[in-house]
Amino acid sequence: MIKQYQINYTMKNDEFYIGWMEKAxxxxxxxIKKVLLILxxxxxxxxxxxxxxxxxxxxxxxxFGKLTEVKGVYFNDPVPFLKAVNGKDIFGHPSFITIPLxxxxxxxxxxxxxxxxxxxxxSLNRKQVTxxxxxxxxxxxxxxxxxxxxxxxxxxxxxxxxxxxPVVSNLGEQVIHGEIVDPxxxxxxxxxxxxxxxxxxxxxxILGGIAPVLKVTDKKGNENYYLILGANGEKMNEAVKNxxxxxxxxQAKVVQYDDWIILYVKxxxxxxxxxxxxxxxxxxxxxxxxxxx
Amino acid sequence: MKPLRKRHLExxxxxxxxxxxxxxxxxxxxxEQPVQKLLQPPTSTALPVVLKKSDKPNYTVTIRRSTDGSxxxxxxxxxxxLQYPTATIYAGxxxxxxxxxxxxxxxxxxxxxxxxxxxxxxATPGNTDHFILYDFIHQQVIDTINFxx
Amino acid sequence: xxxxxxxxxxxxQKKHYDWLIxxxxxxxxxxxxxxxxxxxxxxxxxxxLIRxxxxxxxxxxxxxxxIGxxxxxxxxxxxxxxxxxxxxxxxxxxxLVHGSFAILQFHALGNTNPFVSLFTSNTQYNSxxxxxxxxxGFFALVIFLLMxxxxxxFWLHNLSPKVWKTLHMLVYLAYLLIILHVMLGVVQYENxxxxxxxxxAGALTLISLHLIAGTREVRKDNQLFNLKEQGxxxxxxxxxxxxxxxxxxxxxxxxxxxxxxxxxxxxIHNVCKHQGGPLGEGKILDGCITCPWHGYQxxxxxxxxxxxxxxxxxxxxxxxxDGKVWLNPAPYPEGTERAGAVI
Numbered sequence: 001m002i003k004q005y006q007i008n009y010t011m012k013n014d015e016f017y018i019g020w021m022e023k024a025x026x027x028x029x030x031x032i033k034k035v036l037l038i039l040x041x042x043x044x045x046x047x048x049x050x051x052x053x054x055x056x057x058x059x060x061x062x063x064f065g066k067l068t069e070v071k072g073v074y075f076n077d078p079v080p081f082l083k084a085v086n087g088k089d090i091f092g093h094p095s096f097i098t099i100p101l102x103x104x105x106x107x108x109x110x111x112x113x114x115x116x117x118x119x120x121x122x123s124l125n126r127k128q129v130t131x132x133x134x135x136x137x138x139x140x141x142x143x144x145x146x147x148x149x150x151x152x153x154x155x156x157x158x159x160x161x162x163x164x165x166p167v168v169s170n171l172g173e174q175v176i177h178g179e180i181v182d183p184x185x186x187x188x189x190x191x192x193x194x195x196x197x198x199x200x201x202x203x204x205x206i207l208g209g210i211a212p213v214l215k216v217t218d219k220k221g222n223e224n225y226y227l228i229l230g231a232n233g234e235k236m237n238e239a240v241k242n243x244x245x246x247x248x249x250x251q252a253k254v255v256q257y258d259d260w261i262i263l264y265v266k267x268x269x270x271x272x273x274x275x276x277x278x279x280x281x282x283x284x285x286x287x288x289x290x291x292x293x
Numbered sequence: 294m295k296p297l298r299k300r301h302l303e304x305x306x307x308x309x310x311x312x313x314x315x316x317x318x319x320x321x322x323x324x325e326q327p328v329q330k331l332l333q334p335p336t337s338t339a340l341p342v343v344l345k346k347s348d349k350p351n352y353t354v355t356i357r358r359s360t361d362g363s364x365x366x367x368x369x370x371x372x373x374x375l376q377y378p379t380a381t382i383y384a385g386x387x388x389x390x391x392x393x394x395x396x397x398x399x400x401x402x403x404x405x406x407x408x409x410x411x412x413x414x415x416a417t418p419g420n421t422d423h424f425i426l427y428d429f430i431h432q433q434v435i436d437t438i439n440f441x442x
Numbered sequence: 443x444x445x446x447x448x449x450x451x452x453x454x455q456k457k458h459y460d461w462l463i464x465x466x467x468x469x470x471x472x473x474x475x476x477x478x479x480x481x482x483x484x485x486x487x488x489x490x491l492i493r494x495x496x497x498x499x500x501x502x503x504x505x506x507x508x509i510g511x512x513x514x515x516x517x518x519x520x521x522x523x524x525x526x527x528x529x530x531x532x533x534x535x536x537x538l539v540h541g542s543f544a545i546l547q548f549h550a551l552g553n554t555n556p557f558v559s560l561f562t563s564n565t566q567y568n569s570x571x572x573x574x575x576x577x578x579g580f581f582a583l584v585i586f587l588l589m590x591x592x593x594x595x596f597w598l599h600n601l602s603p604k605v606w607k608t609l610h611m612l613v614y615l616a617y618l619l620i621i622l623h624v625m626l627g628v629v630q631y632e633n634x635x636x637x638x639x640x641x642x643a644g645a646l647t648l649i650s651l652h653l654i655a656g657t658r659e660v661r662k663d664n665q666l667f668n669l670k671e672q673g674x675x676x677x678x679x680x681x682x683x684x685x686x687x688x689x690x691x692x693x694x695x696x697x698x699x700x701x702x703x704x705x706x707x708x709x710i711h712n713v714c715k716h717q718g719g720p721l722g723e724g725k726i727l728d729g730c731i732t733c734p735w736h737g738y739q740x741x742x743x744x745x746x747x748x749x750x751x752x753x754x755x756x757x758x759x760x761x762x763x764d765g766k767v768w769l770n771p772a773p774y775p776e777g778t779e780r781a782g783a784v785i
Binding site for chain 2: 570571607611614617618621622625626629630633638641642645646649652653656657659660663695718
C-alpha cells in the first residue's frame, strides 16, 4: 500500500495532499515554499511600512518612579497648583513657575489635598509648602503628580501673604480653536496623549478631576496650552466630555494668570470646530487684545 | 452545503459594498485641524541692532540694542520643544546665589522670547558674553551660551 | 475522526506549520518594534506593545481569510488550509494582548470599572469621526474569543456542525468590525495615507478572492442537467471518469461525488462529515475515499468510515448505459450499502 502511495505521488498531476501524511507531495510542497517566500517578503514589507508611517511621538517626560521635592506656595484656585519660586530677576521681579497638581492614575489632586488637610487639620491654601511628587513636563509646561500613597507634604510653612499672589490680566473675549486634552497624559504620561486613539483615556482623566486644557497650534506647528474653566471659574470637567480630543472652538474670556492662560468659557461657548464656518461664515465674533483696547 | 456557499456569497457581496463604503466614509470624516494665533510668548518687538548672535541646534540667542543705545535686549528663539521642567536664563559664567545671581528670565514653549536687559549689564565688558540655561527644579545646568568675543 | 479527543493531534505537518507561524510573528514584531525604537525614539513601551500586537493580529486575520478562497481556486493551497485553526487561535491570542493592554492603558486607574468605562467614556455614537471605535474592537475580540474557545473538534460535534459553522462564520462580521475599528480609531489620528491604502488593499484582495471563488462555485452549482429518465439524470460520459478520482455534480440542492474505483462507479454525498470538505475533490487511497481537507475517509460502497470510525455519508444510485453515466439524486440514508455501476 505504501509503495502505491509513492508511485502515485510522483505523478505530478495526480498528487493528493493530506495533512496527516509525513510529507506533502512534491508539487504541493514546491508551491507552498513559493507562497511562504512571498509571505515572508509581504510580512517584512508590511512591518517596515507600518512602523515607518507612524507619526513621530511627542517629547514629554513623566519621571516615573522618581520623586522630587518642590518648594513653593500652594493655591487651591483656580485649580490646585504649586507656585515654585526661584528668586528675583535683575529687575526685582520674582521668577517662578506655576505647577498644576494632579492625582495618581486618572484622578485630579483634590482628593489627595483634602486628605492632607484633614489629616493635618489645616488649610493648605496660600501656605508655603514643600511637596514631594512625580514631575511631568513638556514644551515649557510643568505639572506634578501627588500620590496619596507617598508622603506628599514634607513641610508646611507660614501663610505666603500677598507677595506671591498671581498676576492676572484680562485679554478680552475671544474665540479660540484647538483640541481639548487632559494635561496629565498629554504632558508626559502617554504618547500619543491626544487625538482619537487617546480620546477615551482623556475623557476618563478629565471626568476623574484633572482640569481640561486646550491645546492650540499655529501654522508653524508651535503650540500653546490654556486651562479651561467655566464663566465663573467653575470646573468644566463634565461640560467638556463630548468635546474632548476633537477640533473645537471655545468662546471665552481670556485671562493671563501668571504664566498660564485661562479660558473662562461662556455658557454654551463650546462647539465643534467647523472649517467651513471658520473660513466662509462671517458671523463668529472674534476679538484680539488690540481690538479690545 | 449549497446553502452555505450561497450564504458565503451573500455575505461577501454585502462586504463588497460595506467595506469600501466604511473605509471611504471614515477617511473623509477625518476632521480638519484648526490653526490658531498663539498668545504665548507675548508679542514683543525685536530691537533693531544686533550686537551678538549664537546659533545652536535648539535655540538662537541674540543680544540686541535699540538704535540710540538706551535699551538692551536678549532675544531667545526657542526652535525645539523644551524637555526640561524649567529653563531659566542667567547672565554670567556661574550660577550664584541670590541676590548676586543675574537672573534674566524663563523660557517656555517654542517661539520667540524677549527679555529686557539691565543697562548695568552692558556697562562692564564681558557681562553679556556668557549666559547659562538652568533648570531650577532639578538644580542642574542645561547649557551654556558663550558669545565669541 | 478519532473515537476520543486529544487536545492537538500533532503530526509533522502541524509542527512545521506552527513553527512557521511562530517564526513569522517573531519576525514581524522584531521589525516593527525595532524600527519604532530606532526611528521614533520618544516612544513609550505601552504604545509600541499595543500597536505591534494590533497590527500583527490584523495582518494574520487577512492571511487567514485569504486561505479559504485560495484553496478553492487552487488546490495547491490546501496545506495552508489544513492547520488554519492554529493560525486563528494565534491571531486571537495576539489580539487579546492588544485588547487587554489597550483596556488597561486607556481605562484602568480611573474612577470607573475599566469595562464600564470602555462603553461610557466616549458615547458619541451619532458621529462618524468621534465614533467609539474601541467598542467595535471589543465586540470583534469577543467573536474571536468564542471562535478560539470552540476551535477544537470537540465543540464541532457537541455544538452540532450547523451551530458551530454559524458561530465561525461570525469571523466575517468580526472582520468588518476590525476594519471600522482601525478606520474610526487610529487612522483618525495617524492619517498617513499608507494606513488607509493598506487597509483598502487588504479589503480589496479579500473581496476579490471571495467573489472569484464564489462565482466559480456558483457556475458549478448552476450547471443544468436536463436529460432525465425514470429519476436518473445524465451527468457525463464514462470516458471522462478517472480511476480513484471523482466528478462532482450538483443536482437540485446537493452536490454528489461520483467515484471510479476498481472498474465501478460509486456515488456519495459530496460533503464530508468533519467540516464540510468536498469529498469529490479527494482521492481513493487504501480503498477509501479520502477528503482533501483533513484526510477523513469513507468506503465508496456504503459511505461509512472504516472501523473504528463512525462517520457516515449518504449514498446514491448510479448506472451506466452505452458509455453514459446516469445519477439518481435521491439520497439513501447515510451508510446504506449500494452496488457500484460496472463500466
